[in-house]
Amino acid sequence: EVFTSTQDLQQVFLVERNLVDALAKYLIKAETRLGRIRRYLQEYEAVRTDMGWTSSPEDMAMSGNKAFIESDQHPDSTSNAYNNATLDSNSDFNPTESDSSSNNIDVVGASSETSSPDSFDEALLEKLAGNPLHTFHLMKRLTVYWKHIDAQVLQEEWNGVLRALFGDLGPQQPQYLLPADEDLQGAAQALVRLHHVYGLNMSSMVRGDIWGVQSSAELSAQDCLYMGKHSFNLGHYAQSVEWFSEAFNLAGFEHNQTISQDQVSEFLNTALKAHEEAQTQFQQQIQQEQEQRGYPDILTIENVAGSTENNENQWHTTLPHPSAITDLKDDLPNGFKYNSPNDDETNFFDLCRGNTLLTPEALSTLHCRYEHRGSKFLLLMPAKVEYHHPSPAGLVTFHDVLSDAETIAIKKLAHPVMVRAMVQGVEGKGNTVSSTRTSKVAWLDESLDPLMDRISRRIEQLTGLSMDQTREHSEMLQVANYGIGGHYNPHHDYLLVDKTPEELANINPREVLMGDRVATFMFYLSDVTRGGATAFPRMGVAVWPKRGSAAFWFNLRRSGAANDHTLHGACPVVHGSKWVSNKWIRERGQFNTRPCSLNPRE
Ligand SMILES: O=C(O)CCC(=O)C(=O)O
Ligand SMILES: [Fe+2]
Missing domain, CATH: 1.25.40.10 (Tetratricopeptide repeat domain)
Known part of the structure; x- marks a missing residue:
């Protein structure tokens, strides 16, 4: 005790x-x-x-x-x-x-x-x-x-x-x-x-x-x-x-x-x-460029001060190049309301925000039509086609090409095989994960489900192009899902035509044999609550996701030359979930379906 x-x-x-x-x-x-x-x-x-x-x-x-x-x-x-x-x-x-x-x-x-x-x-x-x-x-x-x-x-x-x-x-x-x-x-x-x-x-x-x-x-x-x-x-x-x-x-x-x-x-x-330092540097750079290019006096720093953010972005293109503007005017007679068609970054952001870049005259030429597009299948149920751009080689949307059930079925097939999306590596070397493209993708083979073949046939009817996958006229169907803020910086879909011979040497010869991606057919598999448009800064046009519709455009001209006005990107998703599905159509298989031209501008 x-x-x-x-x-x-x-x-x-x-x-x-x-x-x-x-x-x-x-x-x-x-x-x-x-x-x-x-x-x-x-x-x-x-x-x-x-x-x-x-x-x-x-x-x-x-x-x-x-x-x-x-x-x-x-x-x-x-x-x-x-x-x-x-x-x-x-x-x-x-x-x-x-x-x-x-x-x-x-x-x-x-x-x-x-x-x-x-x-x-x-x-x-x-x-x-x-x-x-x-x-x-x-x-x-x-x-x-x-x-x-x-x-x-x-x-x-x-x-x-x-x-x-x-x-x-x-x-x-x-x-x-x-x-x-x-x-x-x-x-x-x-x-x-x-x-x-x-x-x-x-x-x-x-x-x-x-x-x-x-x-x-x-x-x-x-x-x-x-x-x-x-x-x-x-x-x-x-x-x-x-x-x-x-x-x-x-x-x-x-x-x-x-x-x-x-x-x-x-x-x-x-x-x-x-x-402050970045701003000073940028203004000096503008001054230098103006002197070198002999811009008229009227284009002062103040005129471009609104775009000071440009030097702070990863992918911006620099100031409009005068000769390029003339080139573009040849092609796009119905011009832009404001901005230069060559100011890719400003145009992209404007389009993402829902602004219209085309002049009222250009807009007045746009229209929607029922078309059978030369297909006997579409005679009874014509396609609903929306024309987004006045130029004939422009961009269209086909509405209601997939049923809700089909969009769900595609997502379901893709779900187990989704992986982080890649972009083409530097100088065409391999593929790499990048912050310029944030989404997950899956590649679906034709053999996976009879639906794949039905989709290919439908694209053939709408575009007149051959999808024959066994002869590599088109790629497998790619399904992509964007997460929050998910985006894809402006890019071209073509893989070969803009490459130097050295870069081409790094690319898989099979890809080269298939020819370039002559056209893109892109389905929207979901509606998106806010954001997520596909914006084409050089055409001044944005396509807004609508479940069941599909955007279509030619990446190459009939001459085989690149159509660099097809520059496009996915605006970041603000609210909701964005699903798209790409069918890329290759050039080699289309010599019967799309006559070529010797005129480099066609
Ligand atoms: O998701 C989009 O709106 C565009 C996607 C795209 O351009 C691509 O996958 O190449
Ligand atoms: Fe693309």
């Missing part, structure tokens, strides 16, 4: 002091951990609200144990996971750098089967996945937040919960689609791109409103800082200034402060400086 001597009692007091010290330390650690869990649940609120799910995640995950959820403790913002993992550790504007000590788990998540509540609603889920803000937050939660929870919180009993959800192997099994760091970066880049291309209003955006579609997902000061870094790294200095300014403002009045204004100001100043 100890109560009989004060000496022993003193010892007991000491023991208790140590015990209390240990408990206090444990409590701080436990609260930090619980703070992380609480933060996760709080961030999830926006999903719950927009999905109309009534049972709270805390009910679902921890039934009966609500005590700490209801306490008014706030997560410690100085030690939150997002902060540590992605922002504070990189003062060099490189948001890709992450806390390497916690890199043991790259991908974590849950399958829709296991984590969805009973009131699972397919349409709502599609809306959720088609929302860029929700997508960004999903990636943030399952990469940064989850990584920290997993590393520090998960103990034996929690492992039991995971085993019940995911089986013995845990959530790292390959069949679960789990985001990695690159997904978070991709989602951030998508938001940055949407803001850049569509000139979206920043303050609406951080409040969850993107192009008029409101959601409960908002952006914090810390999120804006993260976006600013991405913009900066992409060389979009003007945009990064906007993001950092928004981060600074938000940091001033956030209820649950995610970051302090001091933490933002350094970035803001650096971006401002970089932006």
Whole structure:
């Protein structure tokens, strides 16, 4: 016993002091951990609200144990996971750098089967996945937040919960689609791109409103800082200034402060400086080019000041070349309302935003017609053809060429074999993944399903061209699905005609034998809520996705020369899911179906 001597009692007091010290330390650690869990649940609120799910995640995950959820403790913002993992550790504007000590788990998540509540609603889920803000937050939660929870919180009993959800192997099994760091970066880049291309209003955006579609997902000061870094790294200095300014403002009045204004100001100043320098450099470059080209005095820097952003983009073409403008005028007699037809970037962005570039006279020549296009099959049910451009070699849309059931069937066939889309490598060498094209694609062989053959026959009837795949007159059907902010920078579909002999030597000889992609027939397999047009900056025309319709154009002239006015790109998807399907028609098999011409301009 100890109560009989004060000496022993003193010892007991000491023991208790140590015990209390240990408990206090444990409590701080436990609260930090619980703070992380609480933060996760709080961030999830926006999903719950927009999905109309009534049972709270805390009910679902921890039934009966609500005590700490209801306490008014706030997560410690100085030690939150997002902060540590992605922002504070990189003062060099490189948001890709992450806390390497916690890199043991790259991908974590849950399958829709296991984590969805009973009131699972397919349409709502599609809306959720088609929302860029929700997508960004999903990636943030399952990469940064989850990584920290997993590393520090998960103990034996929690492992039991995971085993019940995911089986013995845990959530790292390959069949679960789990985001990695690159997904978070991709989602951030998508938001940055949407803001850049569509000139979206920043303050609406951080409040969850993107192009008029409101959601409960908002952006914090810390999120804006993260976006600013991405913009900066992409060389979009003007945009990064906007993001950092928004981060600074938000940091001033956030209820649950995610970051302090001091933490933002350094970035803001650096971006401002970089932006000013880029502007000065650009103006000097314009001056130089003007002198070299002998532009008339009337074209001053002020006249082109509106396009200062040009030097901050990856694919822009430089100032219009006077001789090129004359060339284009020959071809496109009904000109543009404004802009130069050679200012690809400005035109592309304008078209993506829904502006019309053609003059009223040019527009008045456009029309829709029922046509049988020389096909006996189409005599009874003529094709609905929309002409998008006044020039005869222009672009058309065929409406209602696929039924809803067919669009669903194609997507279903493609689903199991979708992979990240590639672009042709430099100098024609191989294929490579690139940020200029963000989508997943599948190639469907004719033998896969009788539907493939039916589709080919339909294209033959509509275009008069041969699709005979066994003789390589056309390629397999390509199906593409764009994710959030998914896009494809302006490009030409031809593969050979613009290549030098050295570049051609790097291309598979079989491709060369098939001849170039003489024409493109592109189905839209879905409607898109906002964005996602196919824009042709040199024609001044955009085609808007409509489920079941298809765009068609010739990439080559009858002479075999490239028609570079067919430059086109996929505008970023703002809301919704975009599916397209390409059938590329090869040149060699068409000598019977498309007479050639010796006139290089035909
Ligand atoms: O998705 C689009 O709108 C365009 C796709 C495209 O140009 C292509 O896949 O080559
Ligand atoms: Fe294309």
